[in-house]
Amino acid sequence: MRGANLRVVATWRWALALLFVLLATLTCVRLGIWQWHRFEEKSARADVIEQHYDAEPIPLADAPASARTKLAASDDYTVVKARGHYCAEPECVLYVRNRVQGSSVGFWQLVPFKAVSGQTLLVVRGWVVAGQTDSVPATRPDVPSGEVELVARLRPTEPRLTDRPQVEGQLHSVNAPDVVSQAPGLTQVLEGTYGEAVRENGTAPEGLAGLSKPETSIGPHLSYAFQWWIFSVFFLLGFVVAVRRTLRDEAEEREAEPDASSAPGAPGGQASPSAHGRSYRYGSTRGGHHRSRGTDEDEEDSLLEERQE
Incomplete structure (x- = not known):
């Protein structure tokens, strides 16, 4: 069974799908790391501003x-x-x-x-x-x-x-x-x-606009980082689910196919039809068993039928 499963997924189509999933996962992980670094940078900068700006x-x-x-x-x-x-x-x-x-x-x-x-x-x-x-x-x-x-x-x-x-x-x-x-x-x-x-001298410079206070908002970088990492997990899970479904469908198809050893005409199987396209069997009182009619008996029945006509 394991060898049959391996043959199902060991194809170029699945190899390309796996390559795409790995590249997409790596990209999402790297984007998440970049967003995490941006979060750390902005968080550190906000801390410095809050600590120094009005000190x-x-x-x-x-x-x-x-x-x-x-x-x-x-x-x-x-x-x-x-x-x-x-x-x-x-x-x-x-x-x-x-x-x-x-x-x-x-x-x-x-x-x-x-x-x-x-x-x-x-x-x-x-x-x-x-x-x-x-x-x-x-x-x-x-x-x-x-x-x-x-x-x-x-x-x-x-x-x-x-x-x-x-x-x-x-x-x-x-x-x-x-x-x-x-x-x-x-x-x-x-x-x-x-x-x-x-x-x-205790007052703001005259004739000039003061410079604006810098922004201390950290932004959505932390949530974006987790979103990218969740996307990377989805790619992997999606690939695993697709493989499992494919293997399940293949197993169900194999179970639905008839056993070749029980097919008509196969060695050890049922008797093949006669030259007339069918097999004839008639009852016998011995032991309740049946046996096949011979060719001579068929000819005798045909002669009796002709005489009765």
């Missing part, structure tokens, strides 16, 4: 060490405070292009801030809408002069976009090398981070 500020001099090279994800949105002054020279007031606020595209105003500790922090003071040509800010808010007590949230700097032409007074991304190239007098720049201004 009490720490001195800029005590900022995480990663701020000097590349701000670590675990240090994102760390709130710092410092006293110092902005670089108010025209070459220091820069605008970062293509920044979206709500449904509008505009600019970030970026100005280097020189702290009394000697460190220079690149500070995004806020957002301003673009002009009608979308290539320049609609307004250019003034930068505070004199000493400023700054509170800002640290963010990691962005990659340089070297494939785009440099525009005087503007930046394509927030990074220290591009800022220093337009304001060469800067020193001790924290190259791994920049600040999003929260307060200047």
